[in-house]
Each structure stands twice: as structure tokens, then as C-alpha cells.
Amino acid sequence: xxxxxxxxxxxxxxxxxxxxxxxxxxxxxxxxxxxxxxxxxxxxxxxxxxxxxxxxxxxxxxxxxxxxxxxxxxxxxxxxxxxxxxxxxxxxxxxxxxxxxxxxxxxxxxxxxxxxxxxxxxxxxxxxxxxxxxxxxxxxxxxxxxxxxxxxxxxxxxxxxxxxxxxxxxxxxxxxxxxxxxxxxxxxxxxxxxxxxxxxxxxxxxxxxxxxxxxxxxxxxxxxxxxxxxxxxxxxxxxxxxxxxxxxxxxxxxxxxxxxxxxxxxxxxxxxxxxxxxxxxx
Ligand code: C2E
Ligand code: MG
Ligand code: MG
Ligand code: MG
Numbered sequence: 001x002x003x004x005x006x007x008x009x010x011x012x013x014x015x016x017x018x019x020x021x022x023x024x025x026x027x028x029x030x031x032x033x034x035x036x037x038x039x040x041x042x043x044x045x046x047x048x049x050x051x052x053x054x055x056x057x058x059x060x061x062x063x064x065x066x067x068x069x070x071x072x073x074x075x076x077x078x079x080x081x082x083x084x085x086x087x088x089x090x091x092x093x094x095x096x097x098x099x100x101x102x103x104x105x106x107x108x109x110x111x112x113x114x115x116x117x118x119x120x121x122x123x124x125x126x127x128x129x130x131x132x133x134x135x136x137x138x139x140x141x142x143x144x145x146x147x148x149x150x151x152x153x154x155x156x157x158x159x160x161x162x163x164x165x166x167x168x169x170x171x172x173x174x175x176x177x178x179x180x181x182x183x184x185x186x187x188x189x190x191x192x193x194x195x196x197x198x199x200x201x202x203x204x205x206x207x208x209x210x211x212x213x214x215x216x217x218x219x220x221x222x223x224x225x226x227x228x229x230x231x232x233x234x235x236x237x238x239x240x241x242x243x244x245x246x247x248x249x250x251x252x253x254x255x256x257x258x259x260x261x262x263x264x265x266x267x268x269x270x271x272x273x274x275x276x277x278x279x280x281x282x
Pocket of ligand 1: 045060061062073074075078091094114115116146148175176232233234235252253254255259
């Protein structure tokens, strides 16, 4: 599992720093060939019902194996791809690969795919989602789109696309909720089905009363609005117990399961796949 833990991941910049200048250009150039050369992979992190064992869903997380640099974190290359527009093609690849991989995940689990605001600005986004679902025979109800950031810039057209997808049964989750990238007005303006409480709050549940207050009130808000909730970045038993007792329904984090390749998941969660019926009277 060491590989899937992102060990050896190459990071150019500290979190939050803008990718620009020469190295940004290197990435821009290399991203062009990355898709063609098959350097991208999806790993999946299980999402659990906090009061039950067994995965209820999986989040697709993009991994880039750069030919010279090794693993590059999405936190480093996605901002570049967004700036250059390359995220549109990359995002389409992610969507299709995830819909195709869904057949290899336990049945009845949902599949969460991260979507960049840049993708949402494309007028044909909803059509691409429908095509991916149809091509891979994935029921719309098994797909969930994770949105971040100011879709305050979400145009009327974008709102209509989301409503359209929602009507088909596609889930819509607000990622990193509470971080300022996605706020309450944003929440109310979109056809959201779930909020994901950001790891930065979950991280400090044990030592900060403030974080406990924030998480408890976000959970209450979600519950009043009839939304599902996922706590991100659960790393300890304490955090799991806290979010569970505060009414959170789903949890995700290293304490519960790390992102992994499909093959490893099939092994780890083999009990959650239908057993082959031993044929005719065994
Ligand atoms: P995110 O969507 O909030 O994904 C959760 C991130 O938290 C993942 O990082 C995951 O590996 C990490 N994580 C999960 N549990 C824990 C934990 O217990 N502790 C810690 N320390 N970390 C945990 P990752 O894979 O590096 O992805 C970073 C971000 O990159 C994602 O944040 C998402 O915003 C973006 N991203 C990843 N894949 C895609 C993609 O296909 N498309 C787009 N547009 N963005 C993506
Ligand atoms: Mg996400
Ligand atoms: Mg998240
Ligand atoms: Mg996050």
C-alpha cells in the first residue's frame, strides 16, 4: 500500500503556492503528452457509512506518473491544467475511466469524481457526463460529482446542466466545505445532495473546541437542509467517534482506508463483491 500512500510524490511547491513561471511551463508542456502516453492513473479511496463497516462509495483521485519526476501530486498539476484549459481533456479522461472502473468496484457503491469549475464552464459538460454514463452502462445514481470553489461564477447555463444531471439521479457533492472556497450561498444556489466537511476541521477535532463547534454546526446545517454529509480526512478513532456522534453519515480518511488501485481494492474488499455461485449442486 506504500505506493498508494503517495510516498515519493514529487512536490514542487508548498501547499497553496501558485504554480507559475518556468516550472509551470514544464508542466504545461508535459501534460500535453501525459494523456497520450497513458501517464495518468486513477486511485480510489473508500467512503464508509460511519455506523457500519464496508465501503458505500469510492472517490476517484487522479495520479500522474511523470516520466522523469515520478509521482506528481494533483495539488501541484491541477492548478496548472486549470489555468491552461488542459483540465477539460484530462477531466473527460477521468470521467470516462471512472465510469468504466465502476464495473470493477463492489456493486451498489457510488463513485465520486472531482470536477473542476473550468469543466463546468463548458457548455457541453452535461452531455459528456451522459455520454460517459451511457457508454459504460453506469446508472446515473451511482455517479456523484464533487464540486469545489466559486461556482458563484456558475452561469445560468451551468446551473441548468447541474439541474439536468441531478434530475437523472447524479449526486452533487460540495467538496472541502467550510473552507471559503464553497460557502453557504453557493450551497443554496446549486442542486446539492451532499456536503463534504473539509479535512482542515476534522484534523483538529481533538485539540480544538473551535473545530468541534464548526463541524457540529456544519453537520446541523446539512441535516436541516436534508443533505448527506461526509467527513474528510478521518485519521483517528476520536475523529470518527466525534463525527458519528455529531450526526455525520459518511466518513473518509486514512483511518478508514487509503486511496488505492482497483486491484488492491478488489483484494481488500473482496467480501463485498458477489460470491461466484458454485455451480449446480456443488
Ligand atoms: P479532495 O477532492 O478534497 O480529495 C481528498 C484528498 O485528501 C486526496 O488528496 C486524498 O488522498 C487526501 N486524503 C484523504 N484522506 C486523508 C487523510 O486521512 N489524511 C490526509 N492527510 N489526506 C487525506 P489527493 O489525491 O492528493 O488530491 C488532492 C486534491 O486534488 C483533491 O482534493 C482534489 O481537489 C484534486 N483532485 C484529485 N483528483 C482530481 C481530478 O480527477 N479532477 C480534479 N479536478 N481534481 C482532482
Ligand atoms: Mg474530492
Ligand atoms: Mg475533498
Ligand atoms: Mg479536501
